[in-house]
Amino acid sequence: MSKTRIFAITLVVIMLAAVFTNPSKEKMEAALSTKAKDILQKQLKYEDKGAVELGMMLFGDQVIREFVNSYTTTSNYYLFSLSKINWNGEQVIVGGGAFGQVWISPKLDEKADKLIEVLKNQ
Numbered sequence: 001m002s003k004t005r006i007f008a009i010t011l012v013v014i015m016l017a018a019v020f021t022n023p024s025k026e027k028m029e030a031a032l033s034t035k036a037k038d039i040l041q042k043q044l045k046y047e048d049k050g051a052v053e054l055g056m057m058l059f060g061d062q063v064i065r066e067f068v069n070s071y072t073t074t075s076n077y078y079l080f081s082l083s084k085i086n087w088n089g090e091q092v093i094v095g096g097g098a099f100g101q102v103w104i105s106p107k108l109d110e111k112a113d114k115l116i117e118v119l120k121n122q
Contacts, residue, residue: 082095
């Protein structure tokens with residue numbers, strides 16, 4: 001078997017593995033929600049963890065769901081997935097996923113900080 005044929009077969013196997021292990025939209029949104037929850041807890045800066053957890057149970061999950069549903073989009077490109085945040089007409093890639101893994105970019109922290117500042121000033 002020639003090297004070209006081995007390379008082509010290997011490439012096809014890798015592409016098939018990428019297609020079948022591409023993270024679902026739900027998995028991408030769950031990772032975004034987890035990251036948004038961490039950002040929200042950092043922004044609250046409360047020392048009493050119990051109060052933060054109670055507040056998150058009452059209001060936080062709804063705020064996070066609203067944030068993920070309103071400001072983020074997830075696109076599936078078969079080999080990989082990308083999550084983007086929409087803010088002031090600008091779309092920024094904040095996460096990606098491939099081979100069953102999801103990665104969230106630090107850009108989400110920056111955009112969330114801007115969003116929270118705007119919400120605090122209203």
